[in-house]
Amino acid sequence: MTPDTSAATSADMIHDRIPEIARDWHREGRGAALATVVETWGSAPRQAGSQLAISGKGEIMGSVSGGCVEGAVVVEALEAMEDGTPRLLTFGVSDDTAFSVGLACGGTIRVLVEPVGKAMPLSMLDAIVDARAARKPIAYGITPDRWERRLLSPADLPDRFRSDRSGMEETGEFVALFNPPLRMLIVGAVHIAQALVPMARLAGYDPVLIDPRDAFASEERFPGTVIRHDWPDEGLLAEGLDARTAVVTLTHDTKLDDPAILEALKSDIFYLGCLGSTRTHAKRLERLRDAGVPEDQIARIHAPVGLDIGAKSPAEIAVSILAQITQVLRRG
Structure with a gap:
């Protein structure tokens, strides 16, 4: 029996399809970039691994904050799609600003922005989307200082996959998990x-x-x-x-x-x-x-x-x- 999905549930499902949406936008010729929360300190609204997809037209889906940095991320993403260069951005949210976006106090967010097909290889994004469709766990690893990228399986980082914990490794590699629902x-x-x-x-x-x-x-x-x-x-x-x-x-x-x-x-x-x-x-x-x-x-x-x-x-x-x-x- 097919459930009568509510609008709220539909929105949640869309927000969980950020890699798929970014790939669709890229394939449609709109251009696309993926922004991913890499690290947070203090009262950050979104955890590491949270993603925002941005199209070349400025369309967005997903979230990397409570709304306090999305605008700046979109600007950087549009520029990244133009020059093909990834960015690692750092944003500080002051205590004065924090309350208006739903935080108890200020915090700091680091966001990785990668234009699809230029910095982030389309083959890797395809592999992530295909793995998600097949309910196979997969992770995307990137070392920002060298922009080296690789795909990972549960055998590589079993504890991270078990705990659903994206984040930075001691080696300086950021790992974004894509576990099946x-x-x-x-x-x-x-x-x-x-x-x-x-x-x-x-x-x-x-x-x-x-x-x-x-x-x-x-x-x-x-x-x-x-x-x-x-x-x-x-x-x-x-x-x-x-x-x-x-x-x-x-x-x-x-x-x-x-x-x-x-x-x-x-x-x-x-x-x-x-x-x-x-x-x-x-x-x-x-x-x-x-x-x-x-x-x-x-x-x-x-x-x-x-x-x-x-x-x-x-x-x-x-x-x-x-x-x-x-x-x-x-x-x-």
């Missing part, structure tokens, strides 16, 4: 899922609900949600399982949860959480061992699901689940 595949259209789906979306996940029971997994109960009425293991396979995916099983029904768990454990998803009491989980472990699942794989399961915060209501349990997923994503 986070996804949460939720098995079981239960009350907890009704709270977890919107929370996941707010936290930046693309949630997908999997439940073969039409009465439970309905548009009325889950408006604007992608729903798969497949058997859970088939639904997971159809969506695809990778290192940017979290799986949560909530049906409390072994016929539905167990096939999903077995399929999830074959993949490299970063999180697998399963609803159920300690006794329920103990029985689950017996079934998994009987099925021949190795202990190191069984140890990947978070159960009872969620951080122990004393949650009682479905919404509180959903909070605990999302908190645990965030903890595993950011801390490993």
Whole structure:
């Protein structure tokens, strides 16, 4: 089922497609430059890796600040497109100016500006866009003092990819990460899922609900949600399982949860959480061992699901689940 995407969500999706937009503008002959936040100090509004695309006509998409330096970046980008020279810009936001653009106090921002096809090779931008389309993590490394560039994989900087952390290396190389969007595949259209789906979306996940029971997994109960009425293991396979995916099983029904768990454990998803009491989980472990699942794989399961915060209501349990997923994503 295709979700009825709101205007706000559409805007968020556009702002996450900055490399694609820059490439499209370049291919259309409009000219394009990419501006990327390299470093920040103080109360900076955007983190390292944030990007702004600028066309040769002065069109922009994305952001490198709260609006306080975009105008100056656009001017520099237009000049860079003319002379083909990249720039590393430094902007200071005073305490007096900071409040008007939404900051508590001043800060400093360094922004890299690269004209596409002249400084930034089109082949590298193509590789980044293609990797994003295929949900393959990739990073762009550049050493500003020599303008050396390279593409990187998770094998090169595993900690950065795991923590989604663009930034400067001690070697002087800036690394801009392009991780695939986070996804949460939720098995079981239960009350907890009704709270977890919107929370996941707010936290930046693309949630997908999997439940073969039409009465439970309905548009009325889950408006604007992608729903798969497949058997859970088939639904997971159809969506695809990778290192940017979290799986949560909530049906409390072994016929539905167990096939999903077995399929999830074959993949490299970063999180697998399963609803159920300690006794329920103990029985689950017996079934998994009987099925021949190795202990190191069984140890990947978070159960009872969620951080122990004393949650009682479905919404509180959903909070605990999302908190645990965030903890595993950011801390490993």
